[in-house]
Amino acid sequence: MELYFLGTGAGMPSKERNVTSIALTLYDERGTMWLFDCGEGTQHQMLRSPLKASRLEFIFITHLHGDHIYGLPGLLTSRSNQGGTTPLVLFGPPGLESLLEPVLRLSQARLSYELTYREIHEGTVYEDDRFEIGCELLDHRIDSYGYRIVEKDKQGKLDASRLKELGVPAGPLYGRIKRGEIVELPDGTIVDGAACIGAPIPGKKIAILGDTRRCGAAVRLAAGADVLVHEATFDATLDELAQTYYHSTAKDAALTAASAGAKSLILTHISSRYQEDEVTRLLEDAREHFDDTHIARDHWSYTIG
Known part of the structure; x- marks a missing residue:
């Protein structure tokens, strides 16, 4: 189980970072891949990665700001041309289907697979015998959700x-x-x-949040998580700006991880004002409050567990 970061920038692409998209590969667990958000250019980023759109099973959208969804029409149509034939489920806030369907219809996109929309609300959005995925509403300018992915405990080993x-x-x-x-x-x-039979083997817990100010919902979603993926648009000196625009600082993300008892924190959604070595300011801010912090970059991966 691995997180692969296709885009780690905030608002608009920069020379160093594309806009938000994160893949969770589940090749050993179910032979598929899940995508969280799909900013403009995600299909180009995927072409430069080891990932294959044909293996997509679910896409989870956190909110309807353009830097999180404008890549959907291109990715969905390209998936057909790249041999994708298995069904694809698109989870997202109310309005996603009404926004996307006219684009696909008017452009006469032809999908070679079944596309299903599932409108999300707080609570469990998907569950089977292996995984449970829930979401909660965060604190942003528009409805923005965070997802909690829980792998169910596995049977212990035979003694x-x-x-x-x-x-x-x-x-x-x-x-x-x-x-x-x-x-x-x-x-x-x-x-x-x-x-x-030995004790059950605990499953992994992952929290992937949309854009948000620091809030209680983020702490609940990240409770005991193996890894929390949290936006860090600004450094601590720009706290007032973060509050005004309903975003988080790296310090906010670290305090959330610490309050939740998460094991690791990954910062993403980095403002374009932090180029090259300037991102170390964010890392330093976060590590003052949470040691096991990483800053994601495009085409960086993180193995869970």
């Missing part, structure tokens, strides 16, 4: 040494015991499968 002590012969009985069944051995010994 092979314990089975050997009990004299369980290798073969089909191992499978039954792994399912937690109670089995009887040829000599009459009763083995409780549940007692031969």
